[in-house]
Structures are given as C-alpha cells and as structure tokens.
C-alpha cells in the first residue's frame with residue numbers, strides 16, 4: 001500500500017487536527033468521546049504521526065511527551081476500511097524515529113486487536129488497573145524499552 005506518512009511535533013495545521021479528530025472519534029471503531037479541544041491539548045503535549053492514502057487521512061497516532069526520554073501513546077487508530085493492511089505498522093516505524101528510550105500506553109483488556117499489535121511491536125505488560133472502564137473492563141498498562 002502506497003502511503004504518505006507525516007510526523008507533526010506539537011500542533012499540526014487546524015485542518016489536520018480536525019481530520020484526526022474525526023478519524024479517531026468516528027472511523028476506527030473506538031468508543032471515544034473526545035472533543036476537538038482535548039485532541040488539540042494532547043497534540044500540544046507531544047504530537048502525532050498520520051498516514052494518508054490517496055490524499056485521505058486513514059490512520060493516526062497521538063503521543064504525549066512524559067519527559068525527555070519517555071513518551072506515552074494516547075490514542076491511535078486506522079480507518080476501519082484499511083485495517084489489517086500494515087498501515088499502523090508503517091505509522092509506528094515513523095513514530096520510532098523520534099528520540100525516546102521508553103514508550104508507555106494503556107489499553108482495555110478486551111481490545112485484542114490493539115493488544116496483539118502492541119505485543120508484535122515489542123510491548124510487555126507492566127501493570128493493570130482493575131475495573132477501570134465504565135463497562136468494568138480492566139486497563140492493561142504496557143511499556144516498550146527502545147534498544148540501544
């Protein structure tokens with residue numbers, strides 16, 4: 001798949017923020033209710049890596065800088081029509097070009113697609129928050145240590 005991958009540190013143009021908000025809240029199959037303002041605040045605390053296919057934004061990963069060496073993946077997703085096509089894998093490769101020694105994230109224990117993805121990228125479980133979500137699902141805390 002011929003993708004254009006673009007990395008933004010801090011706030012991208014407003015058009016990209018809107019597209020990313022729409023993608024993550026409506027087109028990836030996640031039950032999130034984030035406002036445009038919340039997405040902008042997260043981007044300001046870190047940035048994003050996005051993928052375009054034929055000029056349409058089809059995947060995005062938002063991250064937050066915890067400190068100089070640690071990043072947290074806040075939210076990520078691939079458009080439902082393009083999942084299982086190695087799109088997020090390509091986004092991830094670009095994300096890893098950013099300087100960091102550790103990456104953290106939190107994922108619902110019933111989100112097997114995402115958990116499989118993170119395990120394939122080398123994440124290990126580092127903790128658990130029981131009954132964390134409204135539906136009583138637990139949150140898994142996962143981390144990845146960058147080699148070298």
Ligand SMILES: CC(C)(COP(=O)(O)OP(=O)(O)OC[C@H]1O[C@@H](n2cnc3c(N)ncnc32)[C@H](O)[C@@H]1OP(=O)(O)O)[C@@H](O)C(=O)NCCC(=O)NCCS
Pocket residue numbers: 028029030059074075076077078079082083084085086087088089090107111112113114116117118120
């Ligand atoms: C998780 C997600 C981002 C993966 O994106 P993607 O572009 O489809 O991922 P890729 O095609 O690059 O998949 C890479 C690996 O992830 C895992 N994976 C992806 N989709 C999967 C599925 N439906 N079932 C099982 N494993 C899956 C596999 O290990 C896969 O490797 P493989 O192709 O060799 O089997 C996508 O499923 C998604 O957007 N899900 C909804 C949003 C979400 O849950 N986000 C995470 C929480 S914020």
